[in-house]
Every structure is written in structure tokens, then in C-alpha cells.
Amino acid sequence: xxxxxxxxxxxxxxxxxxxxxxxxxxxxxxxxxxxxxxxxxxxxxxxxxxxxxxxxxxxxxxxxxxxxxxxxxxxxxxxxxxxxxxxxxxxxxxxxxxxxxxxxxxxxxxxxxxxxxxxxxxxxxxxxxxxxxxxxxxxxxxxxxxxxxxxxxxxxxxxxxxxxxxxxxxxxxxxxxxxxxxxxxxxxxxxxxxxxxxxxxxxxxxxxxxxxxxxxxxxxxxxx
Amino acid sequence: xxxxxxxxxxxxxxxxxxxxxxxxxxxxxxxxxxxxxxxxxxxxxxxxxxxxxxxxxxxxxxxxxxxxxxxxxxxxxxxxxxxxxxxxxxxxxxxxxxxxxxxxxxxxxxxxxxxxxxxxxxxxxxxxxxxxxxxxxxxxxxxxxxxxxxxxxxxxxxxxxxxxxxxxxxxxxxxxxxxxxxxxxxxxxxxxxxxxxxxxxxxxxxxxxxxxxxxxxxxxxxxxxxxxxxxxxxxxxxxxxxxxxxxxxxxxxxxxxxxxxxxxxxxxxxxxxxxxxxxxxxxxxxxxxxxxxxxxxxxxx
Numbered sequence: 001x002x003x004x005x006x007x008x009x010x011x012x013x014x015x016x017x018x019x020x021x022x023x024x025x026x027x028x029x030x031x032x033x034x035x036x037x038x039x040x041x042x043x044x045x046x047x048x049x050x051x052x053x054x055x056x057x058x059x060x061x062x063x064x065x066x067x068x069x070x071x072x073x074x075x076x077x078x079x080x081x082x083x084x085x086x087x088x089x090x091x092x093x094x095x096x097x098x099x100x101x102x103x104x105x106x107x108x109x110x111x112x113x114x115x116x117x118x119x120x121x122x123x124x125x126x127x128x129x130x131x132x133x134x135x136x137x138x139x140x141x142x143x144x145x146x147x148x149x150x151x152x153x154x155x156x157x158x159x160x161x162x163x164x165x166x167x168x169x170x171x172x173x174x175x176x177x178x179x180x181x182x183x184x185x186x187x188x189x190x191x192x193x194x195x196x197x198x199x200x201x202x203x204x205x206x207x208x209x210x211x212x213x214x215x216x217x218x219x220x221x222x223x224x
Numbered sequence: 225x226x227x228x229x230x231x232x233x234x235x236x237x238x239x240x241x242x243x244x245x246x247x248x249x250x251x252x253x254x255x256x257x258x259x260x261x262x263x264x265x266x267x268x269x270x271x272x273x274x275x276x277x278x279x280x281x282x283x284x285x286x287x288x289x290x291x292x293x294x295x296x297x298x299x300x301x302x303x304x305x306x307x308x309x310x311x312x313x314x315x316x317x318x319x320x321x322x323x324x325x326x327x328x329x330x331x332x333x334x335x336x337x338x339x340x341x342x343x344x345x346x347x348x349x350x351x352x353x354x355x356x357x358x359x360x361x362x363x364x365x366x367x368x369x370x371x372x373x374x375x376x377x378x379x380x381x382x383x384x385x386x387x388x389x390x391x392x393x394x395x396x397x398x399x400x401x402x403x404x405x406x407x408x409x410x411x412x413x414x415x416x417x418x419x420x421x422x423x424x425x426x427x428x429x430x431x432x433x434x435x436x437x438x439x440x441x442x443x444x445x446x447x448x449x450x451x452x453x454x455x456x457x458x459x460x461x462x463x464x465x466x467x468x469x470x471x472x473x474x475x476x477x478x479x480x481x482x483x484x485x486x487x488x489x490x491x492x493x494x495x496x497x498x499x500x501x502x503x504x505x506x507x508x509x510x511x512x513x514x515x516x517x518x519x520x521x522x523x524x525x
Contacts, residue, residue, distance in 0.1 A: 026385045064381060073381040083379035090376040095274075098368030099361075106367060118360055120316055121271030161371050162378025170370045173363040 010039025015051045019072070022052075022063075028071035028155055065165040066155050076162035091135075091160040100126045101135055101157070106172055108152035109139045115151075127151065135160065272320035273361040275302055280358075287358050292351050293328030296321070320354070327351045434467055437517045439474035443497065447484065452498035455486075477517055482508050 011017070013034070021037070022029060035045045049070055053063045064073045074082050083089065093101065100123050103115045115123045130136040134156040141147040153166070163169060279298050280287050303317050327350050446453045455475060459468050475497060478484045482505055486497045500508075 023384070026383070062381070064383075071383050073383040076378040076381060079379035079381065082382045086382065088380065088382070090379050092376070093368075093372060095365070095368070098372050099365050100368075102364045102368035102371060105371070106364065118357075118364055119271050120273040120320070120357070120361065122316075159381040159383065161375045162380055163374070164381070170367065170374070172367055173359070 008039065011037075013038040013040045013044055013048050015048055015055060018045075018048045018052055019056075022070065022072040025071070028064075028066065028069040031068050031070070034070075062164050064155065064158055066153070066158055069155070071155065073159060073164075076164070079162050093135075096121075096123075096126050097130060101130055101153075104130070104136045104151050105153050105157065105166070105169060109142075109150035110152075111142050111144075111148040111150060113148060272317040273358060274365070275299070275317065276320060276324075277358055277362055277365070287355065287362060291331065292324060292354055293331040296324035296328045299324050323350055323354055327354065434464075434470045435517075436470055436474045436477055436519050439467070439471040440478055440517060443471070443474055443478060443484070447497065447499045452496050455495035455497060457494075474517075481515075482510075 017038070018034065021034065031042060031045045031049070035042050038045070049063065049065070053065075056062050060075050060078050061072050062075045064071050096119075099119055100115055103118050104110055104127075107114060112123060112127055115127065127136065131138070131151075135153070136151045136157065137154045139150045139152040142150050158164065158166075276292075276295065276299060277287065279295055279302060280290055299321055303321055330350070443453070443458070446458055455472070459471060462468055462471075475484070475486060475495075478497075479486055482500055484497045485500055485504070486495060488495045
């Protein structure tokens with residue numbers, strides 16, 4: 001590597017070079033990172049990612065997308081074989097953990113209060129356990145009173161459950177999905193009332209800034 | 225929890241990729257008192273909504289249409305079978321039980337259905353509210369079960385990373401178990417013993433002899449260069465208590481031999497030693513330098 005300085009000449013980005021870059025990277029790459037490396041704009045990166053995703057469909061290596069980041073990973077059809085080769089087994093969770101994980105996955109970003117409102121039971125321990133296993137992550141803090149943590153999923157969740165992106169999540173019950181859309185519209189105007197006292201058990205440290213979006217507006221995968 | 229009398233009906237579903245997700249496990253025993261015969265397995269589900277949903281599913285009822293008030297009794301029966309050490313969760317169970325009783329009471333009371341007189345401020349229908357919660361809960365519970373099924377079926381996606389690379393280094397090797405040869409084990413042990421260096425010998429303790437004569441000579445040498453010396457200064461930096469003690473004894477010995485005079489003006493103060501003048505020695509009957517210094521300490525006894 002000789003041109004690591006910022007004034008390196010733009011290299012451009014083709015589908016093939018993107019594939020090579022993701023192949024060598026042993027971690028998910030950010031779209032902006034790719035754009036900076038290749039010296040191209042964001043739209044080009046998005047377009048090449050789309051091209052590569054189409055090309056890899058049906059292959060043993062697929063593109064896994066989580067928000068701004070992408071990575072190459074094995075196809076889910078190959079999971080059993082590769083898992084046997086590397087000695088990895090399927091992730092198995094308790095019913096409580098599965099419920100909680102599903103709520104976070106489908107309703108992210110969601111606060112602990114939002115999870116507990118659906119489950120009807122204290123979910124502090126379960127959320128901590130899922131955080132410990134990196135199946136859910138902290139996305140920031142809600143702007144609602146108490147500034148509770150917002151939780152979502154990341155690559156670990158996608159990889160362990162064999163999902164290439166959140167769009168591949170199995171659809172929720174149709175009625176519930178419709179309800180989620182309605183809720184999202186409501187919550188765009190009203191703050192999450194369940195947030196108060198949500199984080200009393202969490203560290204009351206200085207609140208981190210979020211991106212300013214209203215909490216709970218995003219509705220994970222849409223109605224299927 | 226009281227053991228149910230057999231026979232029992234065990235209600236539980238199997239998690240499959242296409243099957244509906246498992247209902248939480250509830251065991252209904254045959255007995256005169258259902259609150260004793262009913263067992264609720266708390267490890268199969270968590271929370272009051274899970275319990276209520278399990279009661280509905282166990283009876284093959286439709287959550288969209290079932291009159292929830294009719295389940296109040298069954299719910300209370302199941303609640304009575306809960307382990308009492310889960311007080312933290314019991315409050316949630318009791319809240320749902322209260323809601324069920326309210327729904328049942330409202331269903332039993334005659335109500336005039338006239339949309340024209342319904343106040344917009346009237347509280348929402350508790351049954352509709354609870355039903356909506358149940359549907360929402362069930363959707364996510366089922367989604368979780370489908371995720372689990374997918375995880376089991378697909379095992380996972382694997383990316384190139386050091387952990388996988390390391391694992392693949394070990395993977396694929398066919399391990400053929402072979403009978404262990406005791407002679408090979410013994411040979412390996414011998415090789416290992418040969419490789420391991422012998423432990424280093426413990427540090428030898430060398431006895432160091434400090435004599436009063438040596439220390440007396442040090443005091444004499446110090447006094448040759450100065451009119452007087454302070455014992456504390458002479459011993460500054462000496463950490464060996466034996467050296468300190470022997471030096472002190474040497475000083476006393478030199479006093480006996482009238483070579484030096486030692487003074488200490490205040491307790492714990494500096495101990496000042498100086499050589500005796502010829503007049504002082506003459507007045508005291510001369511210096512006693514002929515006899516060798518007695519190292520036996522008997523003279524101090």
C-alpha cells in the first residue's frame with residue numbers, strides 16, 4: 001500500500017473491485033468507508049452494492065446488509081455444511097429471549113419499555129443477556145423522558161439467524177403488521193410514553209446524542 | 225407446588241419451521257380442585273400474557289373471538305398453581321387477572337347499546353384492549369419461534385474472520401481414535417522430563433559473621449577522621465539489625481577500654497562518641513588495648 005494519503009487518486013468502483021474489497025475485509029465495511037477508499041460518491045457505492053447483490057443471488061457467497069454496512073458471508077443454504085466444517089452449531093435461545101429478540105428485530109429502534117409493554121413482563125435481564133451475546137445492540141438514546149437506550153440488531157443477529165438483511169425477516173402477522181404501521185404514524189407525533197423511568201436501572205450517565213429521529217418510528221420490515 | 229394426580233394431559237407444541245409456534249406448557253391434572261391439579265410450567269413461558277395465551281391455545285380457541293371474560297376462572301386456577309417465589313412477576317399476573325375479572329363482570333351486567341349516548345370520554349373497552357395486547361404479543365412470540373426455526377435450519381451465515389479461519393484450521397481433520405499404547409505414554413513422559421530443565425537450586429544461605437572487633441575498628445576509623453561521630457549517622461543506611469546491635473556493643477566495648485567517651489544528652493537523642501584525650505586516659509589509669517576484644521558477650525552480662 002503506497003497511496004494511503006488523502007490525496008490518493010480516485011480508483012473508481014466496479015462490481016468486481018467491490019467484491020474483492022469485501023472479500024479481503026474481515027469485517028463489515030461502511031458504505032462511506034468504501035466511497036472514501038475508492039474515491040467515488042455514495043450513489044456509486046449504493047449502485048455497485050445493488051449490482052453485486054443481484055449477481056451473488058444463487059451463489060454460495062452473499063451480500064449481507066445491515067444499515068450502512070455490508071459484508072460478504074456464506075449463503076444460508078450453505079450454513080449447515082460450513083457450520084459442520086468450522087464446528088459451529090445453531091444458536092438456540094430460550095422462549096423469553098426469542099420473544100424479546102423478535103420484538104427488538106421487528107420494532108427497532110425500541111426501548112426496553114417498548115419491549116416490556118408487549119411482553120407484559122420485566123425484560124431487563126433478557127435484554128442484558130441478548131446484549132451480552134451481541135444479538136442486539138444499543139443504537140443510541142431516545143429523546144423521550146429519561147432518555148432510555150434504544151435497541152436494535154446488527155450483523156451478529158443476521159449471521160446467527162441466517163438472514164441476509166432485515167428485509168428477509170419472516171413477515172409478522174398481517175393484522176399486527178398493519179397495527180405497527182399505524183403505531184409508527186402515531187408515535188411520529190407523540191413521544192413514547194412508556195419511556196419514563198425506563199432507564200432508572202441503567203447508568204444515568206451523560207446522555208449520548210441520537211440522530212434526532214423520533215423513537216420507535218421505524219417499523220423494521222414492513223407488512224409481508 | 226402441589227403434585228398433580230395422574231393421569232395428566234400435557235399440552236405443548238413442537239417448534240418447527242412451518243408449524244405454529246409452541247404454546248407454553250400447561251399441565252392440567254384430574255382432581256377435584258383444579259387450582260391444585262393445574263401445573264403451570266414457568267420455564268416454558270414468561271409473563272401473564274404468555275399464560276393467558278397458553279390457556280386460549282390449549283383450548284383451541286381463537287384469540288380474535290374468544291370471550292376473554294370466560295377465561296377468568298381458568299386463569300385464576302392457573303395462577304394459583306404458580307410458584308410463590310416469583311413475587312416480582314406475580315404483580316403482572318394479578319393485574320391481568322383483575323382485567324379478566326373486570327371483563328367478565330362487564331359481560332354479565334346488562335348494557336344499553338346505544339351509540340348515540342356513548343360518551344367519547346368513556347374508557348376503552350378493556351376486552352378489546354387486552355385482546356389487542358394478546359395479538360401483538362402472540363405475533364412477536366411466533367416471530368421469535370420462526371427465527372429459532374430458521375437458526376436451526378440454516379445454522380448461520382459465516383464470514384471470513386480470524387475465528388472462522390482458526391476454526392477451519394482445525395476442522396476437516398478426520399480424527400481416528402487409536403488405542404493408547406502405555407509404552408508410548410511412558411516414552412512421552414520421559415521425553416517431557418528430559419525437556420523440562422531441573423529446577424534451580426534454592427539460594428544458599430551464607431552465614432555472615434559480624435564481630436565486635438570489626439565494628440570497633442569501623443568506629444575507630446571514623447574517629448580518626450573526625451573529632452566526634454554520631455552513632456545514628458554512622459549507622460545511617462544500615463538495615464541489618466544485627467549490624468546495628470553489634471556496632472552498639474562495639475561502642476560499649478570501646479568505652480570500657482577507655483578509648484572513647486560516649487554522651488547522649490536527651491533520651492532518644494543523638495549518641496555522640498569521641499576519642500578520649502591523653503589526660504582523660506591518664507586520669508582513668510591508662511588505655512586498655514592489650515586484651516583482645518571479648519566476642520562472647522559475657523562481659524555485658
